[in-house]
Amino acid sequence: MSEKHSYVGKNLQRTDVLDKVTGRGKFTADLKFSNMLYGKLIYSTHAHARILNIDTSEAEKLPGIKAIITAKDVPSIRYGLSPARYDENIFCIDTVKFYGDKIGAVCAIDEDTVYEALKLIKVEYEALPAVFTPAEAAAEGAPQIFEEYPRNLNTEIHQHFGDCDKAQEEAYYVRTDRFQGQRTIHGVIEPHCTIAYWEGKRVIVHAAHQSVHYLQHHLARILGMKEGDIRVITPYVGGGFGGKLDVSGLDISAIILSKITGQPVKMAYDLEEVWLNGRGRHGMDMEYTTGVTKEGKILFVKNEIVIDGGAYTGLGIASAYYAGALLTVLYNFDNYKFDAYRYVTNLPPCGAQRGHGQPHPRYAFESHLDHIAEDLGIDPIEIRIINARKSGDVTPNGYELKSYFLKEANELARDASGWKDKKGKMAKGRGIGVGNGGFVSGAGFCQYRTDLPHSIAMIKVYDDGSHAIVYTNAVDIGQGSDTVLRQMAAEGMGYPYDDISIVSHDTDLATLDFGAYASRQTLMAGWAVKRAGEDVKRKILEMAAEMIKVKEDGGYRSGKLMPEELDCREGIVFMKQEPAVKITFAEVARAYFVKNGLLIGRGYYHPGKLGGQHKGAAVGTSPAYSSATQVSEVTVDEETGMVKVLNTWDVHDSGVAINPNLLHGQVHGAFAMGIGETLWEKVMFDEKGKLLNGNYAEYRLPTALDMPPVHSMILDTFEPNGPYGAKEVGEGATTPTLGCVANAVYDATGARVSSLPLTPEKVWRAMKEKREREEK
Amino acid sequence: MYLPNFEYFQPDSIEETCQLLSQFGSKAKLFAGGTDVIIKMKKELLSPEILVSIEKIDQLKKIEYVPGKGVVIGSGVTHNDLVYSELLHEKYLSISEAARQMANNQVRNLGTVGGNIGSAVPSADLPPILIALGATVKITGVKGDRTMDLEDVFIGPGKTVLAQDEIITEVVIPDQKMTxxxxxxxxxxxxxxxxxxxxxxxxxxxxxxxxxxxxxxxxxxxxxxxxxxxxxxxxxxxxxxxxxxxxxxxxxxxxxxxxxxxxxxxxxxxxxxxxxxxxxxxxxxxxxx
CATH class of the missing domain: 3.30.390.50 (CO dehydrogenase flavoprotein, C-terminal domain)
Structure with a gap:
């Protein structure tokens, strides 16, 4: 046991691997209950309209129909993420606000009957003029979607630090660029599904969700229930990426329909409904004005972002703040002006998606920074190194970076990719590009105002010490949190990994945690399980000190031991000074049980008070920030504009990797999502606001054949604010990709495409326009 | 998306297939791999009450060389059959390669040559290479067979010269002077x-x-x-x-x-x-x- 850790830093087998590769594992849609009914939502077929009448009489006559509900049958309460923007109703009252808005719900004995009923429900509308872009929404005389959002402006942010105007006067060079980011969707493998049934006054909700706690909390508010009367369980979840964090119409409807019918009700989206209700990435128009010194040191950044929010707010308020919050984490400058305008439009509402609000601005700024470097004749990686923040920095908007190694990430990516031999020396049609990113390791504040701890864990040891169970409401949505939390619990306890199982994401069985979002599980739930493990260990060592008898002739020591003289690793309690003096964990645990009863460990985590005092200061706070650099090589077909990514190098500064293989898996997945958003993906609508490409043929996620080899590398760093020195990787790894690939395409062509995605046609057109400019 | 109810016939012969199509008229739709028909039914772009499947007709599933005639490809041959056909690798790898670029493996396992032609989707991948090689098609209906150039089969998006009772039974690639x-x-x-x-x-x-x-x-x-x-x-x-x-x-x-x-x-x-x-x-x- 010469190694520092027994389980941390090891590629231990995933907890869920056999269930998932054999298909034995159950997802929500796999669950069946006796007398279970099937439900569907009734959707609007107008982008903006007044509901004149809903006639359900024909549908009600169908044999097998159990209940049909609309706004008149449910509370008229409004909900959302922040009280100032509670703008969504359970079902539309009076008006529908997008094509796909929820008008009601139906349930029946089988799915066939539900679909038949949907066809028989007649909704009469009076069409209203609609707005589909922020520009239309903001126009003089534009139709108002909500009374409380004049000119449809839903969120306005003005965060100003330092003195940009003064810095602008002093700058050697100032440049302005504009970019556009498109609407995208998460592309979860598992469409949303919820099953609800009642047991007396309590309701049991099985849902494909990222946070059992938030679902429980929001449902309690919406339904006027006590949190304790709602039990939320998530079985295996097939990906979330931010799309399973808002309360969905399925959740609320299944509960209400089950109450009415007295039977379990299952509700699920089909794929197209995921696009309509899944709350993907916002479209953004972004303008950056940056001033630098002759050497490329950034003096100020002015950043204005206009955001297409869709019909409701939900998590979109946080997306808007995140869009500008984290730029200051990457680069060191004091003068920053961030202005954002989020408009409501008559399109599906947008919300959180991997990297929350940040990937588009990262694409824009990384592209902008490359232009500045080019104008000054500075190498793109060099300008990033010059400006990279360092450990110990505090940003002007109040974030403290304990460990931060963006400079080192750039250097390793540069050297591993052979950048110096390639940049500017590549054959025609080939290019190399760099992009930086990173993310929070958990949000510094709860979604709602509370003083609750962010994560609580408990470990229960069997009476004979032969097994232990970790309890946490951290949610494993495929990222592997169950596995890394077992690793950290085992390490904390000094107990065999294979003898620890985990009970997670069940509000009745496990313990409070805010769930899987903002890349928080490893750090926050990690602290709680580590501390719970250490609590068990403390009790074991105290007990062991009473049990171990050191022989008189031991030479080094005699008499009774103190707990501090002992340690426990891998199920063996031993004397630190003389490891041969030992006793098994199991023996000690059994003795503890006989003497004291149940052996449990308890762990608690709260990040403490973080951040500054300005409006919106909470968003972007975190105990730890990751950083990442990606370098990609591409070819561009000069006649067609088709981009092929040949190779990519990702360096992640994520502290100590608890399970390196899981980290690399996150990086590969993040890169796939990133190139998809860079090159192919875009949610499209027709002129009436109807979704055009709610399928994977026309919404082009990357396939395996589109993926280049990914060289994922981990910097050897340690985060003081993270359990065992760990910080995040899940979302941060998506954020450099868009800028990185876009910069490689620019390097290959000399033509900048300033809107995502970089489709072949846009690249073709940019190259054509460049040729035409040069011919003049 | 919801697949409406329909009746399903699975005749053993081409003759019976044509008879069923003739008997049910516009209510019936020919069904091969279903990669197009099922999706259109789910989207309610097609609403046939009856599907007549050619799945059980083995004679439509052959790729063979007939001296004096050329390479004969049955209409029930799947795209992946084209991809893996040794005969095509030897004579017209270009057809195999065209098939290999289609859709994805799941679709290539189900979709058929006859369907790719009969659906008359403008972006279909097989017709261009087959027409370039001068392919003809054999069309069979209740009144018998007719043969025509493949390029004359298409009228417009989703439209062909086939009558309601007719099905494409084979595609023939004649011996080539094309090198x-x-x-x-x-x-x-x-x-x-x-x-x-x-x-x-x-x-x-x-x-x-x-x-x-x-x-x-x-x-x-x-x-x-x-x-x-x-x-x-x-x-x-x-x-x-x-x-x-x-x-x-x-x-x-x-x-x-x-x-x-x-x-x-x-x-x-x-x-x-x-x-x-x-x-x-x-x-x-x-x-x-």
């Missing part, structure tokens, strides 16, 4: 993307000159379309890069593409120019590869 053929599909991702432009070329090369050429364009007109002016332009000319580029320019004027969510008409026209040249070059240099 090379090739199909380039241009989709917007490496797999699972419809063609934005598809160009097939077949050439007869003699003494470094093109004796005859056939160029067929997919996804840029209501039906697969021959670039006849470009073919004429190439006839009896010495091969050069300029010549092939010239043919590309001419071909790009011989299509009437639309602007849709995948690409603009302007872009498609230019891609016809590019891929006509590239397909010709490949057919010249690499034979039927």
């Amino acid at each position: 090379g053929s090739n199909y380039i599909k241009f989709g917007l991702r490496a797999s699972g993307a419809l063609a934005v432009v598809g160009v097939a070329a077949a050439v007869q090369v003699e003494n470094n000159a093109i004796k005859e050429a056939r160029i067929v364009l997919g996804a840029v007109s209501p039906t697969p379309v021959r670039a006849k002016k470009a073919e004429e332009f190439l006839k009896d000319k010495k091969i050069s890069d300029e010549l092939l580029a010239g043919a590309g320019v001419i071909a790009s004027g011989e299509c009437v593409p639309i602007t849709d969510i995948r690409a603009s008409a302007e872009y498609r026209k230019d891609m016809v120019r590019v891929f006509t040249r590239r397909a010709l070059r490949k057919a010249i240099d690499e034979g039927h590869a």
Whole structure:
């Protein structure tokens, strides 16, 4: 046991691997209950309209129909993420606000009957003029979607630090660029599904969700229930990426329909409904004005972002703040002006998606920074190194970076990719590009105002010490949190990994945690399980000190031991000074049980008070920030504009990797999502606001054949604010990709495409326009 | 998305298939792999009450060489059958390669040659290469058989000359004087993307000159379309890069593409120019590869 850790830093087998590769594992849609009914939502077929009448009489006559509900049958309460923007109703009252808005719900004995009923429900509308872009929404005389959002402006942010105007006067060079980011969707493998049934006054909700706690909390508010009367369980979840964090119409409807019918009700989206209700990435128009010194040191950044929010707010308020919050984490400058305008439009509402609000601005700024470097004749990686923040920095908007190694990430990516031999020396049609990113390791504040701890864990040891169970409401949505939390619990306890199982994401069985979002599980739930493990260990060592008898002739020591003289690793309690003096964990645990009863460990985590005092200061706070650099090589077909990514190098500064293989898996997945958003993906609508490409043929996620080899590398760093020195990787790894690939395409062509995605046609057109400019 | 109810017939013979189609008229729809029909039914673009499946008719599932006739491909042959056919690898690898670029493995396992033609989707990948190789089709109905050139089968998007009771039974690739053929599909991702432009070329090369050429364009007109002016332009000319580029320019004027969510008409026209040249070059240099 010469190694520092027994389980941390090891590629231990995933907890869920056999269930998932054999298909034995159950997802929500796999669950069946006796007398279970099937439900569907009734959707609007107008982008903006007044509901004149809903006639359900024909549908009600169908044999097998159990209940049909609309706004008149449910509370008229409004909900959302922040009280100032509670703008969504359970079902539309009076008006529908997008094509796909929820008008009601139906349930029946089988799915066939539900679909038949949907066809028989007649909704009469009076069409209203609609707005589909922020520009239309903001126009003089534009139709108002909500009374409380004049000119449809839903969120306005003005965060100003330092003195940009003064810095602008002093700058050697100032440049302005504009970019556009498109609407995208998460592309979860598992469409949303919820099953609800009642047991007396309590309701049991099985849902494909990222946070059992938030679902429980929001449902309690919406339904006027006590949190304790709602039990939320998530079985295996097939990906979330931010799309399973808002309360969905399925959740609320299944509960209400089950109450009415007295039977379990299952509700699920089909794929197209995921696009309509899944709350993907916002479209953004972004303008950056940056001033630098002759050497490329950034003096100020002015950043204005206009955001297409869709019909409701939900998590979109946080997306808007995140869009500008984290730029200051990457680069060191004091003068920053961030202005954002989020408009409501008559399109599906947008919300959180991997990297929350940040990937588009990262694409824009990384592209902008490359232009500045080019104008000054500075190498793109060099300008990033010059400006990279360092450990110990505090940003002007109040974030403290304990460990931060963006400079080192750039250097390793540069050297591993052979950048110096390639940049500017590549054959025609080939290019190399760099992009930086990173993310929070958990949000510094709860979604709602509370003083609750962010994560609580408990470990229960069997009476004979032969097994232990970790309890946490951290949610494993495929990222592997169950596995890394077992690793950290085992390490904390000094107990065999294979003898620890985990009970997670069940509000009745496990313990409070805010769930899987903002890349928080490893750090926050990690602290709680580590501390719970250490609590068990403390009790074991105290007990062991009473049990171990050191022989008189031991030479080094005699008499009774103190707990501090002992340690426990891998199920063996031993004397630190003389490891041969030992006793098994199991023996000690059994003795503890006989003497004291149940052996449990308890762990608690709260990040403490973080951040500054300005409006919106909470968003972007975190105990730890990751950083990442990606370098990609591409070819561009000069006649067609088709981009092929040949190779990519990702360096992640994520502290100590608890399970390196899981980290690399996150990086590969993040890169796939990133190139998809860079090159192919875009949610499209027709002129009436109807979704055009709610399928994977026309919404082009990357396939395996589109993926280049990914060289994922981990910097050897340690985060003081993270359990065992760990910080995040899940979302941060998506954020450099868009800028990185876009910069490689620019390097290959000399033509900048300033809107995502970089489709072949846009690249073709940019190259054509460049040729035409040069011919003049 | 919801698949409505329907009745399902699975006859054993071509004759019975035609009889069922005739009997039920417009209520019935022929069903092979279902990769198009089922999706259209779910989207309510098609609402047949009856599906007549050819799944059990083994004689439609053969790929064989018949001396004096050519390579005969049954209409029930799947795309992956084309991909893995040794006979095609030997004679017309270009057909296998065209099939390999289609959709994804799941669709290639189910979708059929007859369906790819009969659905008459403008962006279908097989018709251009088959037409370039001068394929004919055998069409069978209750009154018997007829044979026609494949290029005459298409009338418009989703429309063919087939009568309600008729099915395509085989596709015949005659013995060639063409020395090379090739199909380039241009989709917007490496797999699972419809063609934005598809160009097939077949050439007869003699003494470094093109004796005859056939160029067929997919996804840029209501039906697969021959670039006849470009073919004429190439006839009896010495091969050069300029010549092939010239043919590309001419071909790009011989299509009437639309602007849709995948690409603009302007872009498609230019891609016809590019891929006509590239397909010709490949057919010249690499034979039927």
